[in-house]
Amino acid sequence: MRxxxxxxxxxxxxxxxxxxxxxxxxxxxxxxxSSIHRFADxxxxxxxxxxxQVQELLGAEHDSEIIFTSCGTExxxxxxxxxxxxxxxxxxxxxxxxxxxxxxxxxxxxxKEGYTIHRLPVDKRGRLSLEAYKAMLSDQVAIVSVMxxxxxxxxxxxxxxxxQMANDAGVxxxxxxxxxxxxxxxxxxxxxxDMLSLSGHKLHAPKGIGVLYLKRGTRFRPxxxxxxxxxxxxxxxxxxxxxxxxxxxxxxxxxxxxxxxTQVTAMRDKLEQGIVESIPHCFITGDLNNRLPNxxxxxxEYIEGEAILMLLNKAGIAxxxxxxxxxxxxxxxxxxxxMDIPYTAAHGTIRFSFSRYNSMDDVDEVLKVMxxxxxxxxxxSPYWDSVNNEPVSNPEQAFQPTYA
Amino acid sequence: xxxxSDKVKDHFFNPKNAGAVVDANAIGEVGSxxxxxxxxxxxxxxxxxxxIEEAGFQTxxxxxxxxxxxxxxELIKGMTIDEALKVxxxxxxxxLDGLPPEKxxxxxxxxxxxxxxxxxxxxxxxxxDHEEGALICKCFAIDAVMIEEMVWANKLRTVxxxxxxxxxxxGCAACHEDIEAILEKVLKxxxxxxxxxxxxxxxxxxxxxxxxxxxxxxxxxxxxxxxxTSLRPALMADGGDVELVEVIGNTAYVNMTGACNGCQxxxxxxxxxxxxxxxxxxxxxxxxPASEMSKLVNIEGAGHA
Ligand SMILES: Cc1ncc(COP(=O)(O)O)c(C=O)c1O
Numbered sequence: 092m093r094x095x096x097x098x099x100x101x102x103x104x105x106x107x108x109x110x111x112x113x114x115x116x117x118x119x120x121x122x123x124x125s126s127i128h129r130f131a132d133x134x135x136x137x138x139x140x141x142x143x144q145v146q147e148l149l150g151a152e153h154d155s156e157i158i159f160t161s162c163g164t165e166x167x168x169x170x171x172x173x174x175x176x177x178x179x180x181x182x183x184x185x186x187x188x189x190x191x192x193x194x195x196x197x198x199x200x201x202x203k204e205g206y207t208i209h210r211l212p213v214d215k216r217g218r219l220s221l222e223a224y225k226a227m228l229s230d231q232v233a234i235v236s237v238m239x240x241x242x243x244x245x246x247x248x249x250x251x252x253x254x255q256m257a258n259d260a261g262v263x264x265x266x267x268x269x270x271x272x273x274x275x276x277x278x279x280x281x282x283x284x285d286m287l288s289l290s291g292h293k294l295h296a297p298k299g300i301g302v303l304y305l306k307r308g309t310r311f312r313p314x315x316x317x318x319x320x321x322x323x324x325x326x327x328x329x330x331x332x333x334x335x336x337x338x339x340x341x342x343x344x345x346x347x348x349x350x351x352x353t354q355v356t357a358m359r360d361k362l363e364q365g366i367v368e369s370i371p372h373c374f375i376t377g378d379l380n381n382r383l384p385n386x387x388x389x390x391x392e393y394i395e396g397e398a399i400l401m402l403l404n405k406a407g408i409a410x411x412x413x414x415x416x417x418x419x420x421x422x423x424x425x426x427x428x429x430m431d432i433p434y435t436a437a438h439g440t441i442r443f444s445f446s447r448y449n450s451m452d453d454v455d456e457v458l459k460v461m462x463x464x465x466x467x468x469x470x471x472s473p474y475w476d477s478v479n480n481e482p483v484s485n486p487e488q489a490f491q492p493t494y495a
Numbered sequence: 496x497x498x499x500s501d502k503v504k505d506h507f508f509n510p511k512n513a514g515a516v517v518d519a520n521a522i523g524e525v526g527s528x529x530x531x532x533x534x535x536x537x538x539x540x541x542x543x544x545x546x547i548e549e550a551g552f553q554t555x556x557x558x559x560x561x562x563x564x565x566x567x568x569e570l571i572k573g574m575t576i577d578e579a580l581k582v583x584x585x586x587x588x589x590x591l592d593g594l595p596p597e598k599x600x601x602x603x604x605x606x607x608x609x610x611x612x613x614x615x616x617x618x619x620x621x622x623x624d625h626e627e628g629a630l631i632c633k634c635f636a637i638d639a640v641m642i643e644e645m646v647w648a649n650k651l652r653t654v655x656x657x658x659x660x661x662x663x664x665x666g667c668a669a670c671h672e673d674i675e676a677i678l679e680k681v682l683k684x685x686x687x688x689x690x691x692x693x694x695x696x697x698x699x700x701x702x703x704x705x706x707x708x709x710x711x712x713x714x715x716x717x718x719x720x721x722x723x724t725s726l727r728p729a730l731m732a733d734g735g736d737v738e739l740v741e742v743i744g745n746t747a748y749v750n751m752t753g754a755c756n757g758c759q760x761x762x763x764x765x766x767x768x769x770x771x772x773x774x775x776x777x778x779x780x781x782x783x784p785a786s787e788m789s790k791l792v793n794i795e796g797a798g799h800a
Contacts, residue, residue: 393528393555394555395531395532395555395556395557395560396557397497397557397558398507398556398557398558398560398561401504401507401508401558402508405508414531414557422531423531434528434529435528438528438531438555470513470514471510471513471514471552471553471554471555471561472553472554472555473524473533473534473535473553473554473555474528474533474555477514
């Protein structure tokens with residue numbers, strides 16, 4: 092059986108060229124980039140090259156705006172904690188209800204310490220209201236943090252416009268672009284985005300390497316103080332091999348940007364059309380007109396996501412689910428709840444996320460097995476009428492449990 | 496994904512008794528689609544013998560919910576309803592070779608559906624007192640609702656208190672921040688402030704007076720018996736039990752039954768018993784499952800925790 096990987100928003104395969112570029116920095120040039128001997132030969136230069144490769148992909152004005160970190164989460168924490176440390180009198184933070192836990196758990200914690208957190212709601216399609224946003228901006232706000240694209244639905248937020256609005260109000264703006272970098276073109280120098288987070292493992296670089304973009308002139312306080320690395324803005328000996336790998340990955344992402352937005356999108360579109368046409372009672376979540384090219388999130392009614400994933404896995408297909416049961420909690424994902432996805436469907440959402448390594452054959456394979464998987468589980472479901480192959484007419488009435 | 500046992504996978508991929516029994520005379524429904532899992536159990540009970548002749552399930556839920564339903568129907572077929580009522584959720588989990596702590600609620604749902612079905616057969620009301628909160632302690636599968644209730648009921652003040660009363664936090668300790676958050680919340684509602692350095696509100700009574708001085712072997716065995724007896728109610732509340740089989744030197748061989756037997760919790764429970772024994776006896780005691788006795792392993796090598 093051929094394994095099909097459609098979980099690229101969770102993490103990606105490291106590109107072979109990235110691995111090749113990294114190896115010498117483990118085996119030969121393992122010296123500390125600050126050292127002056129043969130083993131450190133060219134290491135500092137390699138880091139500089141990687142920095143410019145990242146700069147290029149982001150469209151940053153200066154390479155010194157690129158700070159290497161250990162992951163997307165560290166970049167997110169650094170950005171927000173820096174902003175509140177720089178501006179101790181500003182006690183409010185604006186974000187959205189659908190951020191990644193890297194932001195949400197951080198601001199929940201700051202809330203306990205006395206910060207006021209404004210969490211912008213989304214509509215049923217996962218969209219933000221810019222009017223509501225505008226009303227929240229004030230000189231009390233230390234920072235706005237809005238993700239560029241949502242990891243579950245792929246919905247893209249208008250961060251460039253929102254950064255401009257923040258700038259007009261004199262408020263710092265950060266975006267968690269972990270899902271967007273490498274999938275959609277960016278030119279940060281033309282925006283008012285002050286800070287941006289990216290993570291290597293979402294674009295075919297290794298896990299454990301990230302970047303915080305820090306626009307020149309933005310006030311900053313480091314999270315980690317210590318050595319002089321990253322111009323004193325992120326202490327700790329550089330993860331040289333991964334930095335070099337990330338540089339190559341950024342260059343490749345640049346080369347494949349068009350492919351991602353044509354071929355990869357075509358696979359995604361074919362898959363979701365095929366599914367919606369062949370399976371009753373399912374629908375696509377998020378903002379269909381404004382999405383990452385590689386992501387589709389489909390809700391299958393009356394069945395549960397983890398069960399679907401287990402059957403997909405048995406068929407050699409890797410995807411993921413916003414279902415509660417995959418995380419061990421009893422609530423469906425915060426993103427599905429924020430979009431007010433009906434309870435009949437919220438537990439049965441499956442995210443397929445593509446990369447340039449996928450092919451149309453993968454799509455055909457999923458289309459072949461998916462209807463059977465859904466039918467199998469519906470046959471077991473108390474909410475499905477197997478005889479007439481339709482939902483029981485009134486699920487909550489047909490099924491009357493002693494407790495709910 | 497979850498580390499499911501082969502039994503769970505087998506029952507999920509090849510569920511037994513899926514679908515409704517057509518002429519069922521006992522139907523139990525629990526859960527709801529908004530909660531993320533729901534189970535309808537349909538049974539055909541012989542009115543003369545009260546034997547469950549047929550059992551069918553319809554489940555909306557994750558892999559372990561479906562597997563728990565399937566194994567439950569297999570377990571109870573052929574039992575009388577009185578026998579079936581003795582099936583605990585731990586029996587269901589044990590039959591599946593264990594469930595991850597986050598998934599134990601799936602086996603609870605199975606047992607509740609069974610109770611509801613029997614109540615339905617007997618024409619009784621089945622009321623559920625079950626409320627489930629976010630899972631806090633993954634080592635001992637203790638949820639927030641349980642901890643909160645204990646903090647209220649026993650005026651607990653510290654994480655140590657909570658561990659003493661609920662076991663939560665007694666394993667890897669990663670949940671101590673969450674337990675502190677619960678303490679903070681409840682203490683605030685009680686008009687107190689949480690103080691991490693507070694003396695435990697209720698120094699749990701030493702269940703058995705600590706021994707003084709060196710002991711004879713007989714005294715030691717008696718003491719060990721006393722401690723085990725004092726721990727049994729807590730174990731039985733979890734559907735388990737412990738029994739002393741033999742004491743050789745400073746090694747106590749015990750039989751664990753029910754919940755603890757064979758599940759991933761056994762090692763934890765044994766460690767807890769050992770800790771308690773050492774506190775009371777004031778000397779090093781090794782607790783080893785009696786099944787290890789036949790292997791005559793040396794003391795250090797014993798136990799597979
Ligand atoms: C939107 C978003 N932000 C942050 C992260 C965290 O990145 P990392 O795993 O590198 O810390 C992820 C990855 O899951 C993500 O999807």
